[in-house]
Each structure stands twice: as structure tokens, then as C-alpha cells.
Amino acid sequence: MTTDVWLPFPADEIAGLPGASDTGLNYRFWDGGPEFPADPADCVFYVVPYMKATEIAVRPLPAMASLRVVQTLTAGIDHVEPGLKFLAPGVRLCNAKGVHEASTAELALALTLASLRGIPGFVEGQRQEEWRSGFYPALADKSVLIVGYGSIGSAIEDRLAPFECARVARVARSARATERGRVHPLADLPSLLPEADVVVVSTPLTDTSRGLVNADFLAHMKDGALLVNVARGPVVDTKALLTELESGRITAALDVTDPEPLPAGHPLWHAPGVLISPHVGGSTSAFEPRAKRLLAAQLTRYVSGEPLDNVVLTTQ
Known part of the structure; x- marks a missing residue:
């Protein structure tokens, strides 16, 4: 029976991990380097290295004949989907729900505030020794539309609550009711976009969301509106x-x-009115401790035969 578990952290750095001597698991450390830590055919639980390109993430999958679980450390799964066709039926793919919500929502709010309040211009003014006083937009009294209302979208609304927004509207793939109010379906975007001062995009990258923010979407946004994207670039x-x-x-x-x-x-680097951060929504000090807690909990469930959390799909 194969019992290898591939981890992107050394096993002795993950508190609460089921003991190898008690479970028979063999923990192998692999962070995406050129050499595999063991024969991929013996791996039953593969934790995808974080912030690695798709070609690295999927490289061992064709040889993982015994694989039962693929665990990402990202909220999205688009970087591993190309490799799923190599897997046998019944492999569970789990995402990292619970790991990135706080830090991604934090950055979404930071980008929103920085853009509205003119922070990039103030930084440039400091460099030029220029006192750029004047009136700038506030988040208070603005209407915000969150496109992609999963756990990250909900966390963004949590952080908007103290800022006295006039309205927060929510959009997801399908309509539903929440304690905060209605979540609209994507079909309602044409009527919602013209009312929003700030549009925050936090949807996963799927066939439905790829190119969602296209010319028509943008044309429906009101003059002077701010688009904030903390989802994926191809959205x-x-x-x-x-x-x-x-x-x-x-x-x-x-x-x-x-x-x-x-x-x-x-040309996007120097386009007027754009603020760019280098895909750092999840890569903060909050990541590692939360990721390690997730892995310890998931592997405890795995060895106990309990249902895993965050199962996104099971291969067919």
C-alpha cells in the first residue's frame, strides 16, 4: 500500500500533523524543485506547491497512479485543472478556502482606498517635493458592487462595513439569499453596473468568468467608476x-x-488612472500559519477516513 504525502513545507514544521509512526504515512517535502522527492507513483496525497507556475504544479500528476487527493494552497484551482485529465477517477480536488480570505479582502480594501484617495499621486508628489492638496473621492457614501460573492467576496464586504458605503450589491453565478441581503445572478450585471461607484471583482477563473469583464461590461460602468480586480487576470x-x-x-x-x-x-504599466500590485493578495504573513493549519486538519481527516473539507470536484 502506498502512503506517500507530498508537502511544500517540511513535515516537522507543521504542528498537528498526524504522526508518521502512527499512521504509516511517509511525508515527502517538495516545493516545486527540479528533482522529485520520491516516486510520484507512490503519492496518495499531493499538496500543490504555492505560487508556482502551472507547468510545475501539474508536472508530477501524470505519474501519480495511486493519487487520492490533490490539495491546493490557493482559493482558485485553475493552475491545476490542466493536469486533472491524467488522474484516475475518484481523486478529490480540494482548495484552500479559509486561508486567503482575510489577506485578499484586506488588499481589495487597500487598493480601493488608495485609488480613491489618490495615494499613488501623493507618493509621486513626495518624490517631487510637491504638496498636492485638494478634494479627493472618499469610500463613504459610495455604492460598491462585488462580483464573485464566495468566501472572499463575503470577507470583502466584512471589511467594507465600517466605511459607511451607501450600498453594497453582490453578484455570483446564481441568485441566493444571505443574511446581508440578496445575491444577484450574473444576468443582473447590466442593471447593477451603472449604479456602482466601485466594482470589486473576486470571482474564480472558470470558463464562465474568463473575459467576463469585457468591453460590454466596462461600457455599463458609470463614468468615474473604479474597477478593482483581486480575482485572476484573464477575468x-x-x-x-x-x-x-x-x-x-x-x-x-x-x-x-x-x-x-x-x-x-x-501599456498597462503606464495607462492613466491605474494602480497595479504584483498579485500579492494571498502572499502575506497570514498565509503560512493558516495553510499549515489547513494541511494538518485535512490530513487528520484523511487518515481517520472522515470527509475532507473544501472538496471542489472529484475526477470522473
Whole structure:
């Protein structure tokens, strides 16, 4: 019986991990390096290395004949989906719900406030020794639309609560009711976008969401609105966004871009009214302790035969 578990952290650094001597598990450390830690055919539980390219994440999958669980350390699973076709039926794919909500929502709010209050201009003014006083937009009394109302979207609304927004509207793939109010379906976007001063995109990258923020979506946004993307770069049509930015009609704050990393010389770097951060929504001091707690809990459930958390799909 194969019992290898591939981890992107050394096993002795994860508190609460089931003991190897008690369970028979063999913990193997692999963070995406060129050499595998053992024969991939013996791996039953694969934790995908964090912040590695798709080609690294999926590289061992074709040889993982005994695999039962793939655990990502990201909220999205798009970087491992290309490798799922190599897996036998019945492999569970789990995401990292609970790990990134706080830090991603924190950055979404930081980008929103920085863009509205003109922080990039103040930084440049400091460099130039210029006192750039004046009136700037506030988040207070603004209408905010959250597109992608999963756990991250909900965490973003948590952090908006003290800022006295006039309204927060929510959109997801399908309509539902929450304690905070209605979640609208994607079909309602044309009527919701013209009312929003700030549009925060936090949807996972799927076939439905790829290119969701296209020319038509952007055209429905009101003049002077701010687009904040903490989802995935390909959710936004970069060419269409550049057209709107260069016209000066809207502004944007982007933690993710398409392409990514954004290459030198790309016009998005210098487009008017855009603030760019380098995909750091989840890569904060909050990540490692939360990720390790998730892995300890998931592996405890695995060895006990209990249902795993955060199962996104099971291979067919």
C-alpha cells in the first residue's frame, strides 16, 4: 500500500500533523524543485506547491497512479485543472478556502482606498517635493458592487462595513439569499453596473468568468467608476480595459493582470488612472500559519477516513 504525502513545507514544521509512526504515512517535502522527492507513483496525497507556475504544479500528476487527493494552497484551482485529465477517477480536488480570505479582502480594501484617495499621486508628489492638496473621492457614501460573492467576496464586504458605503450589491453565478441581503445572478450585471461607484471583482477563473469583464461590461460602468480586480487576470479583457483607461472614463486597481507577470513595456504599466500590485493578495504573513493549519486538519481527516473539507470536484 502506498502512503506517500507530498508537502511544500517540511513535515516537522507543521504542528498537528498526524504522526508518521502512527499512521504509516511517509511525508515527502517538495516545493516545486527540479528533482522529485520520491516516486510520484507512490503519492496518495499531493499538496500543490504555492505560487508556482502551472507547468510545475501539474508536472508530477501524470505519474501519480495511486493519487487520492490533490490539495491546493490557493482559493482558485485553475493552475491545476490542466493536469486533472491524467488522474484516475475518484481523486478529490480540494482548495484552500479559509486561508486567503482575510489577506485578499484586506488588499481589495487597500487598493480601493488608495485609488480613491489618490495615494499613488501623493507618493509621486513626495518624490517631487510637491504638496498636492485638494478634494479627493472618499469610500463613504459610495455604492460598491462585488462580483464573485464566495468566501472572499463575503470577507470583502466584512471589511467594507465600517466605511459607511451607501450600498453594497453582490453578484455570483446564481441568485441566493444571505443574511446581508440578496445575491444577484450574473444576468443582473447590466442593471447593477451603472449604479456602482466601485466594482470589486473576486470571482474564480472558470470558463464562465474568463473575459467576463469585457468591453460590454466596462461600457455599463458609470463614468468615474473604479474597477478593482483581486480575482485572476484573464477575468478582465486587458485590451478593452486599456481602451477605457486611456479615455479617462474609468480608473482601475489591479492585483492581477493578463499577461502575468506584466512584462516591461506593456501599456498597462503606464495607462492613466491605474494602480497595479504584483498579485500579492494571498502572499502575506497570514498565509503560512493558516495553510499549515489547513494541511494538518485535512490530513487528520484523511487518515481517520472522515470527509475532507473544501472538496471542489472529484475526477470522473
